[in-house]
Amino acid sequence: MQTMANQDWHNQTIVVEFILLGFGDLPKLQSLLFLLFSMTYLATMAGNLLIVLLVITDEQLHTPMYFFLGNLSFLESCYSSTILPKMLAGFLTGHGIISVNACFMQFFIFSCLGGAECYLLSMMSYDRYLAICKPLHYVFLMNGRLSFQLAAVSWISGVLVSTTLTVKISQLSFCGPNEIDHYFCDISSDIRYVSCSDTHLFELSGLIFTCVFTLPPFLLTLSSYVFIINSVLSIHSTTGRRKAFSTCSSHLTVVAFYYGTLMLVYMVPRSKNLRDVKKVLSLFYTVLTPLVNPLIYSLRNMEMKEAMRRGCKRFMIYMTP
Numbered sequence: 001m002q003t004m005a006n007q008d009w010h011n012q013t014i015v016v017e018f019i020l021l022g023f024g025d026l027p028k029l030q031s032l033l034f035l036l037f038s039m040t041y042l043a044t045m046a047g048n049l050l051i052v053l054l055v056i057t058d059e060q061l062h063t064p065m066y067f068f069l070g071n072l073s074f075l076e077s078c079y080s081s082t083i084l085p086k087m088l089a090g091f092l093t094g095h096g097i098i099s100v101n102a103c104f105m106q107f108f109i110f111s112c113l114g115g116a117e118c119y120l121l122s123m124m125s126y127d128r129y130l131a132i133c134k135p136l137h138y139v140f141l142m143n144g145r146l147s148f149q150l151a152a153v154s155w156i157s158g159v160l161v162s163t164t165l166t167v168k169i170s171q172l173s174f175c176g177p178n179e180i181d182h183y184f185c186d187i188s189s190d191i192r193y194v195s196c197s198d199t200h201l202f203e204l205s206g207l208i209f210t211c212v213f214t215l216p217p218f219l220l221t222l223s224s225y226v227f228i229i230n231s232v233l234s235i236h237s238t239t240g241r242r243k244a245f246s247t248c249s250s251h252l253t254v255v256a257f258y259y260g261t262l263m264l265v266y267m268v269p270r271s272k273n274l275r276d277v278k279k280v281l282s283l284f285y286t287v288l289t290p291l292v293n294p295l296i297y298s299l300r301n302m303e304m305k306e307a308m309r310r311g312c313k314r315f316m317i318y319m320t321p
Contacts, residue, residue, distance in 0.1 A: 020096030116158030
């Protein structure tokens with residue numbers, strides 16, 4: 001930290017770096033946690049990038065459904081790469097030192113991707129609602145142009161909310177302590193403890209954005225699946241009904257965990273007693289969701305499996321001399 005001689009600062013210090021405490025309170029588990037999160041990161045990147053590659057290269061996957069899935073997988077790849085590499089570096093070095101500017105950048109990217117995913121998941125559920133409940137009109141209702149516009153709205157919304165919050169954070173003064181009790185730079189969680197400015201406006205803005213970006217998309221997703229399940233009940237085939245229920249329940253479970261943990265972390269009043277609980281809950285939307293989304297939404301899908309087979313055949317033909 002650098003000391004300011006300026007009288008206006010009353011000899012306070014300006015924070016130039018933060019210390020991410022992460023899981024430092026579990027010193028005996030550092031090696032195990034490094035191995036666990038390393039495997040999680042590799043599996044997450046492999047699954048999501050495979051889906052992105054297949055959606056781009058296989059013409060039979062050039063449909064609105066897979067366009068949304070490709071966007072989600074790309075988003076999850078960026079999401080994991082924003083958080084996990086820094087976390088893994090902290091396990092290796094034993095500390096999580098990050099500059100203020102790098103911290104702001106990580107917060108900006110994280111909030112941008114988080115906001116975009118909230119709306120993207122609801123767009124995907126709406127797409128499935130149209131496909132299952134209005135199959136005869138699906139082609140006309142969900143065309144390529146509309147799917148692109150819906151995805152663009154999700155990304156632009158994420159950029160707008162992250163820009164607003166990051167600008168507000170950058171206007172605050174940080175004069176110590178410089179410790180953030182988290183495994184990534186979610187500075188909003190400890191803002192009142194690390195900033196010497198009045199943080200009420202920022203906290204109010206964060207709460208409003210959390211409500212706007214979680215409650216409406218979650219209710220839209222939930223209502224979409226209610227209509228989908230109602231349509232599934234009309235399926236006469238027991239096998240088809242069981243398969244549809246399995247798919248819908250797995251989708252809804254992941255979505256509920258994602259929105260639910262976000263709301264618990266950011267809408268429940270901040271308290272030092274809840275820090276560790278919220279840190280564990282954060283793992284659901286930062287680590288677990290990016291890992292399981294490829295499995296839940298895509299890799300169990302028959303069309304995706306066929307695309308993988310076609311891709312393997314093309315690769316083998318290409319490699320054959």
